[in-house]
Amino acid sequence: MVSPYSGITMENYIGNRARIGVIIPSTNTAVEYDLQKINVPGVTWHPGRFFVEAPNLQSDDAFINFLELIRQQIPVSIRDILTCEPTAIMMGMSAETFWGGIEGNEEFIKNTKEQIGDLPLFTGAEACDAALQKLGTKNITVITPYQPVGNENVDMFFKDVGYNIIDIIGLRCDTATSIAHTPRKDIFKALESIDLSKTDAIVQVGTNLSTVDIFPTFEKQIGIPVIPINIANAWHTLRGLGINDRIDGMGLLFEEY
16 A cells, blocks of 8 residues: 655655745734635745834824834745745735735735845735636625724725725724734624625634634625635645645635635
8 A cells, every 4th residue: 555645755844835924913813813714735934024013093193103113024934934935925915915005015025025025925905906806796896904094094995906895894903903802793793794685705803803703604694705814825825836625614715716
């Protein structure tokens, strides 16, 4: 009998299909929680945290200050994660990738590519767009943990890439850390407020807001796609690397595309 491990050596066993470096804020606990549920043989996830000096998000000014400070820290995290020789980089934070609409996203990608060279790069904003394109949806409702200024930039990005925004529901979380502590009842309340007669898909952004335990079931109940950004990001990254494994129980994207 041929061993199932024949041909696998110690040199290529860990992450032999992909080693994905994941850049996350130091305040974020949801990305790792969600990624632990995506168990694909031969794929490993390697988080690198960047320091969040001012996690306060209670006002538009505080939100902007938060972004200005993390822009100084992200390159340090990328520098560190590159030392594990990843095969791709996934940005496990989303506000910065939506900021400034499509132009802001492109500028962020350009600046990051200057640091990582030809290494594949995947962002949450682009992942949401790729998922919605794959699903063929145009009229979307978006749930965010953000203050109004964050919602404005999310709205700008989705409109720039061609979607009709039915509504944006902002949960206005106080800090970058407290996003992960959002009560599920608040998420259910947001879902219940959506006009499903006008909405083709629901998208949740903000990577520290984990909805992976809620959305796949809700998606089946209402019959339209319900997309958590962390799932879209992981799906987009794996598919972009040519890894097409299907995963049951993780929603329509991973089950069918």
